[in-house]
Amino acid sequence: MSDGTYDHIVIGLGALGSATVRQLAVRGASVLGLERFELGHGRGESEDHSRLIRVTYHTEAYARLAQEAYRSWEELEVMTGQQVVNRCGCLDLYPEHAELSLETFVDNARAAGERVQTLSAREVMERWPQFSLDSSTRAAYHAKGGFVMAGIANRLNRRVAVDHGAELREHARVDGIDVRPDGVRVRVGTETFSARSLVVAAGPWTNEVLAMVGASFSLTVTQEQVTYLVPARPMDFHWSRFPVWMWMARPSLYGFPIFGESAVKAAIDAGGREVTADSRSFDPDPDLSATVRTMMADLLPGSNAAVRREKTCLYTLPPDRDFILDLVPGHDRISVAVGGGHAFKFASVIGEIMADLATAGETAHDVAAYTATRPILTEVDPPKNFLL
Missing domain, CATH: 3.30.9.10 (D-Amino Acid Oxidase, subunit A, domain 2)
Known part of the structure; x- marks a missing residue:
């Protein structure tokens, strides 16, 4: 958008951010995706040949969410005519x-x-x-079970997003976020972009970004x-x-x-x-x-x-290693996705969830276990359990 105004801005274009910009763009929204490094970089969590996908989990909610992820990956395969999931x-x-x-x-x-x-x-x-x-x-x-073709999946999500009008910018580190009654303004260098909503999918930079709006979580x-x-x-x-x-x-x-x-x-x-x-x-x-x-x-x-x-x-x-998929507490126009080091397999459906939150503030998916308000996320020295 030449005037710097969009429906939604997504910060971070790894697996979760790439899936989110795809979902928002396919739904007809104007979307700006911001990546602080080059697209497809290896400094975060999302790039490699493969990421494991399975349906056996410690809770039934995760198993059912995995089923939804398979469905959403299949939709990407149909859209692009390319295989994304290998069921070996x-x-x-x-x-x-x-x-x-x-x-x-x-x-x-x-x-x-x-x-x-x-x-x-x-x-x-x-x-x-x-x-x-x-x-x-x-x-x-x-x-x-099997694996998601990680690098291929990320590229396809971004390609579909661009094909539907999304603008993706690399080497675009966010310097500031201003919250306004009608949305947010995001500063990148000398440029400022406005949007009705903001999605933060910044991986290990999550708290750095959230600090700009006075928020943080207990993350390792x-x-x-x-x-x-x-x-x-x-x-x-x-x-x-x-x-x-x-x-x-x-x-x-x-x-x-x-x-x-x-x-x-x-x-x-x-x-x-x-x-x-x-x-x-x-x-x-x-x-x-x-x-x-x-x-x-x-x-x-x-x-x-x-x-x-x-x-x-x-x-x-997060200390309990459950996802964070929710609005940021105190900010009804800013949502956040944290994957806990095991989200790639779910990225397709997490994109749907984050698009729902960005556009409607809620989602029909079962995200009760992944709220941003659960007490352990703000404890100073919470107990940690990372075994899944």
Whole structure:
């Protein structure tokens, strides 16, 4: 818009922001998306070949929201004619000492109408002999699980948004936000943009942005990393014959079949050190690297003949690790999305939720657990539980 006035402004164009600008633009709104770095940068949480998607969760609400995410990803696939979700299957592995309950996760998925198989260690190894499991390990398998093609999905969301009239600006760091009775004004360098509503999807920069309107949440930013390993027999780990998988105990290791490059991908979930978005480094933690290599050697002996590369990223974690998807308290024209380091799979439907909040101040989706007013978000030293 040449006059700098829009219906909505979205700050942050990672997974959640990109999905939000797509939803708003498709609904016919004029939208400005602001990204402080280049589009598709690797300084945050959202870029890589793949992100895991599943329907087994610790609450039924998450399982049902995952179903909605699948639907919304399918809509993006129809819009663009490109595949976004690869349903290679997902295997959740529960060792005898697992803090998480197989029965709870399976029951929640089944209550949502999903088909989930329970398997013994022997049954897992008969089907996927790549694994080496203790006989006490149990598993849950759901064929619907797999991965979202992360970088592709982000680019498609932004492309659809632009095709529907959205304006996306990179290298556009927000310097100030003024709240007015009829909306907001956002300052970027020497320019000022006005809108009826503002969506903050800024990942590890969330509190920096919210501070401009006198708000903040208790958030922990951690530096995480993924390791790409070259298997001795790569075809054994191709996505056509091997699932994504999760180790449902501490350290919570998870992994992907070969996709995007000739290596498997593995990582410890929420195992990194606390940082800030600006103090983080891009150097992998050698202790985390060693833990991944040791666990992979035990679980998947043929998977890690050599390290292809390692890549760092950030998590932005509420203390309870539930999402924040809500209006900012005290501001009925500003909404915020925080993904808790596990939102990519839900990004498609989170875009719908944030578009609803921006346009109507409410949503028909069940977001009762993700309010911005829950007490733990403002506690000074809240108890933290990051295991999902």
